Amino acid sequence: xxxxxxxxxxxxxxxxxxxxxxxxxxxxxxxxxxxxxxxxxxxxxxxxxxxxxxxxxxxxxxxxxxxxxxxxxxxxxxxxxxxxxxxxxxxxxxxxxxxxxxxxxxxxxxxxxxxxxxxxxxxxxxxxxxxxxxxxxxxxxxxxxxxxxxxxxxxxxxxxxxxxxxxxxxxxxxxxxxxxxxxxxxxxxxxxxxxxxxxxxxxxxxxxxxxxxxxxxxxxxxxxxxxxxxxxxxxxxxxxxxxxxxxxxxxxxxxxxx
Amino acid sequence: xxxxxxxxxxxxxxxxxxxxxxxxxxxxxxxxxxxxxxxxxxxxxxxxxxxxxxxxxxxxxxxxxxxxxxxxxxxxxxxxxxxxxxxxxxxxxxxxxxxxxxxxxxxxxxxxxxxxxxxxxxxxxxxxxxxxxxxxxxxxxxxxxxxxxxxxxxxxxxxxxxxxxxxxxxxxxxxxxxxxxxxxxxxxxxxxxxxxxxxxxxxxxxxxxxxxxxxxxxxxxxxxxxxxxxxxxxxxx
Amino acid sequence: xxxxxxxxxxxxxxxxxxxxxxxxxxxxxxxxxxxxxxxxxxxxxxxxxxxxxxxxxxxxxxxxxxxxxxxxxxxxxxxxxxxxxxxxxxxxxxxxxxxxxxxxxxxxxxxxxxxxxxxxxxxxxxxxxxxxxxxxxxxxxxxxxxxxxxxxxxxxxxxxxxxxxxxxxxxxxxxxxxxxxxxxxxxxxxxxxxxxxxxxxxxxxxxxxxxxxxxxxxxxxxxxxxxxxxxxxxxxxxxxxxxxxxxxxxxxxxxxxxxxxxxxxxxxxxxxxxxxxxxxxxxxxxxxxxxxxxxxxxxxxxxxxxxxxxxxxxxxxxxxxxxxxxxxxxxxxxxxxxxxxxxxxxxxxxxxx
Numbered sequence: 001x002x003x004x005x006x007x008x009x010x011x012x013x014x015x016x017x018x019x020x021x022x023x024x025x026x027x028x029x030x031x032x033x034x035x036x037x038x039x040x041x042x043x044x045x046x047x048x049x050x051x052x053x054x055x056x057x058x059x060x061x062x063x064x065x066x067x068x069x070x071x072x073x074x075x076x077x078x079x080x081x082x083x084x085x086x087x088x089x090x091x092x093x094x095x096x097x098x099x100x101x102x103x104x105x106x107x108x109x110x111x112x113x114x115x116x117x118x119x120x121x122x123x124x125x126x127x128x129x130x131x132x133x134x135x136x137x138x139x140x141x142x143x144x145x146x147x148x149x150x151x152x153x154x155x156x157x158x159x160x161x162x163x164x165x166x167x168x169x170x171x172x173x174x175x176x177x178x179x180x181x182x183x184x185x186x187x188x189x190x191x192x193x194x195x196x197x198x199x200x201x202x203x204x205x206x207x208x209x210x211x212x213x214x215x216x217x218x219x220x221x222x223x224x225x226x227x228x229x230x231x232x233x234x235x236x237x238x239x240x241x242x243x244x245x246x247x248x249x250x251x252x253x254x255x256x257x258x
Numbered sequence: 259x260x261x262x263x264x265x266x267x268x269x270x271x272x273x274x275x276x277x278x279x280x281x282x283x284x285x286x287x288x289x290x291x292x293x294x295x296x297x298x299x300x301x302x303x304x305x306x307x308x309x310x311x312x313x314x315x316x317x318x319x320x321x322x323x324x325x326x327x328x329x330x331x332x333x334x335x336x337x338x339x340x341x342x343x344x345x346x347x348x349x350x351x352x353x354x355x356x357x358x359x360x361x362x363x364x365x366x367x368x369x370x371x372x373x374x375x376x377x378x379x380x381x382x383x384x385x386x387x388x389x390x391x392x393x394x395x396x397x398x399x400x401x402x403x404x405x406x407x408x409x410x411x412x413x414x415x416x417x418x419x420x421x422x423x424x425x426x427x428x429x430x431x432x433x434x435x436x437x438x439x440x441x442x443x444x445x446x447x448x449x450x451x452x453x454x455x456x457x458x459x460x461x462x463x464x465x466x467x468x469x470x471x472x473x474x475x476x477x478x479x480x481x482x483x484x485x486x487x488x489x490x491x492x493x494x495x
Numbered sequence: 496x497x498x499x500x501x502x503x504x505x506x507x508x509x510x511x512x513x514x515x516x517x518x519x520x521x522x523x524x525x526x527x528x529x530x531x532x533x534x535x536x537x538x539x540x541x542x543x544x545x546x547x548x549x550x551x552x553x554x555x556x557x558x559x560x561x562x563x564x565x566x567x568x569x570x571x572x573x574x575x576x577x578x579x580x581x582x583x584x585x586x587x588x589x590x591x592x593x594x595x596x597x598x599x600x601x602x603x604x605x606x607x608x609x610x611x612x613x614x615x616x617x618x619x620x621x622x623x624x625x626x627x628x629x630x631x632x633x634x635x636x637x638x639x640x641x642x643x644x645x646x647x648x649x650x651x652x653x654x655x656x657x658x659x660x661x662x663x664x665x666x667x668x669x670x671x672x673x674x675x676x677x678x679x680x681x682x683x684x685x686x687x688x689x690x691x692x693x694x695x696x697x698x699x700x701x702x703x704x705x706x707x708x709x710x711x712x713x714x715x716x717x718x719x720x721x722x723x724x725x726x727x728x729x730x731x732x733x734x735x736x737x738x739x740x741x742x743x744x745x746x747x748x749x750x751x752x753x754x755x756x757x758x759x760x761x762x763x764x765x766x767x768x769x770x771x772x773x774x775x776x777x778x779x780x781x782x783x784x785x786x787x788x789x790x791x792x793x794x795x796x797x798x799x800x801x802x803x804x805x806x807x808x809x810x811x812x813x814x815x816x817x818x819x820x821x822x823x824x825x826x827x828x829x830x831x832x833x834x835x836x837x838x839x840x841x842x843x844x845x846x847x848x
Contacts, residue, residue: 003644003647004644004645004647007641007644007645008645011630011633011641014632014633015630015632018632019632081628082624082626082627082628083628083629083630085591085594085596085622085624086622086623086624086627086629086642086686086689086690087645088594088596089594089596089617089620089622089624089699090617090618090642090645090646090693091614091615091616091617091618091645091646091647092614092617092645093614096614181324181325181328184328185324185328188331202283203280203283206279207283207286210283210286227289230282230285230286233278233282234278234279234282234283234286237275237278237279237282238275238279240271240275241271241272241275241276241279244268244271244272244275245272248268252598254551254596254597254598255591255596255597
């Protein structure tokens with residue numbers, strides 16, 4: 001069971017690594033990071049801060065792009081082309097298959113973040129006084145956030161087309177970052193209905209601000225261990241929940257029509 | 259039987275996970291107030307924001323505007339001291355220099371919450387530099403001079419400026435004419451009223467202008483006869 | 496008329512035009528055993544399909560479209576079962592339901608005694624889909640490595656087994672090439688390679704001959720015969736009747752989602768007479784089998800009434816040390832059956848064996 005999952009994860013990882021999209025986005029990530037080095041003289045004094053701001057933000061954005069665009073089509077591509085049938089005709093369960101795909105993409109994500117993170121730290125090393133290992137906390141939170149997004153995209157990709165899955169996932173990403181504001185706004189409303197609705201939105205969508213302490217990290221506050229644990233639990237609980245539900249949907253799916 | 263156990267197990271997992279999500283979010287909410295502060299504290303300056311929004315400047319400004327309104331709301335409920343007021347407004351107006359409401363509201367807050375009249379006017383002047391054709395901004399400066407400073411000459415000057423904007427209505431010219439009159443520039447005021455009388459479409463405004471022209475002309479006549487120092491006719495006893 | 500004779504180390508083959516190619520005449524046995532599987536003890540049933548039902552919803556109004564309706568049959572160990580029928584008759588749907596790629600609406604399927612919904616029931620099954628398609632970014636060998644891991648083949652055996660399988664399907668020289676550059680026939684071969692990789696007891700092949708040239712078809716047929724002789728059970732679907740005629744023991748004819756006939760090919764050919772031309776290796780045979788007329792240049796016209804006659808003839812040839820090069824038949828009884836069934840308008844259901 002686990003060996004099947006690892007095999008599928010490995011092949012998914014290999015596929016994304018050999019996929020041009022990955023290289024393209026990785027390249028863009030590097031260009032982004034490199035450009036901060038070029039732009040930084042223009043920022044008078046705030047060099048380290050701006051490099052850190054742009055670097056952390058671009059890590060999230062490029063990670064998000066890879067997860068959303070690879071994740072939204074990876075299952076559907078196999079369904080359409082038919083590569084999935086020879087896999088599932090082996091003693092491989094549907095849930096195993098889905099988990100394998102999810103972990104494979106997460107493996108891609110980890111390696112991408114690792115490369116970008118290393119480059120990021122290397123560049124900070126060049127800007128005097130801005131290098132710090134507290135950025136590892138921010139990297140980890142970014143990884144947790146994108147893991148959750150990966151589960152979201154896998155969840156959507158089992159039930160809707162790749163384009164819709166990508167759009168929905170980006171929607172969840174946006175709402176996830178706004179849900180706190182939505183709730184705060186709802187609390188100021190007079191109607192009981194509005195208040196309850198905003199509360200509902202808050203609890204039904206993953207709150208991605210949990211993982212957003214980038215600003216704090218840039219300005220020298222280390223992420224507390226307590227927060228890291230809480231964020232880990234939160235991300236894992238959401239991811240597993242989504243995968244369990246996605247597995248149930250996927251198990252009922254017809255892999256081939258007439 | 260076996261598959262039923264599995265289904266039961268999955269159902270249980272869903273319930274447990276939902277609970278975990280709920281509880282950890284609750285836990286997070288506990289820290290939220292602090293986290294909220296942190297977020298704004300590390301808010302980058304406006305100049306950097308412009309570079310970082312990659313073309314979505316107006317949308318970013320709108321988002322910041324919502325945050326700002328909430329921030330101000332929290333202030334009015336006594337939850338903060340508007341420490342990051344300048345930072346937020348700077349961010350919004352740098353992102354979207356055409357965001358007239360932002361200048362306007364910021365000026366209002368400066369004056370009403372901080373009592374900083376100069377700062378308030380400064381904010382509006384910044385807005386005028388980016389939006390020279392918006393009557394609302396110079397009008398507000400005029401209004402501040404008129405109501406708070408009682409500097410009717412300056413107020414009149416700014417009202418007139420507002421009146422020359424393309425989106426100006428009768429209101430700006432009317433205020434300009436009143437301010438000039440109050441500031442003692444009766445001839446200018448008279449000219450403004452005459453202009454207004456010519457240009458307005460509103461019968462009510464025509465009536466008002468005619469009335470004011472009558473009064474001012476009368477006063478000017480009296481001054482012509484009795485000299486500048488004339489205060490008024492001695493009331494008949 | 497059954498052309499292939501399920502005897503170990505003996506293979507008769509025939510190309511699509513109906514020519515029987517006897518590849519190695521020296522291997523033809525003197526004694527042809529009875530080919531009827533029933534008489535060789537009671538063989539184990541490895542696949543049982545009972546009252547399989549499947550319909551699809553399609554179109555805007557979600558109208559129900561029948562896929563298969565009440566299909567039942569069972570397949571014995573070491574036999575070849577062929578599903579034949581027109582395109583859309585339900586062959587692929589039946590196979591997809593057996594493998595649980597498509598969820599059946601009703602009915603039961605057991606693979607070696609296990610419910611087909613249990614993934615482990617597929618551990619002894621090899622499957623070749625119709626129009627197989629694989630990860631393009633892998634080479635043939637990498638693809639087989641991937642499947643070997645999914646099949647949980649022991650690590651130390653993997654490389655040797657992959658080489659073996661590549662050789663069996665004749666793909667050794669292309670193994671290092673990316674699948675992106677594979678032709679349709681190569682994909683079919685690599686598909687067959689992954690199906691037999693785990694040395695499965697049951698092979699389920701959806702249109703195994705499609706996309707292959709005549710030589711490729713003969714090679715694959717040869718491979719299937721070898722697998723069958725090695726004791727594998729093969730379930731295949733095809734709409735090319737001669738292919739089926741040559742390798743199948745039992746045929747099931749599908750029509751509009753119903754299994755309208757299940758026939759033992761040996762029984763089917765009983766009493767069916769046909770004329771065939773026999774190519775003998777000797778240019779001027781001094782001995783002529785009974786009922787044969789020489790056409791010159793080693794060609795002999797034969798009249799054969801049953802499969803027994805055919806075997807007797809082949810035996811005689813062997814006894815006289817006359818190599819048989821090919822047998823060309825003029826009509827096929829399976830084709831007749833197929834035509835007959837498809838002429839009948841009402842679909843009547845038949846439960847196989």
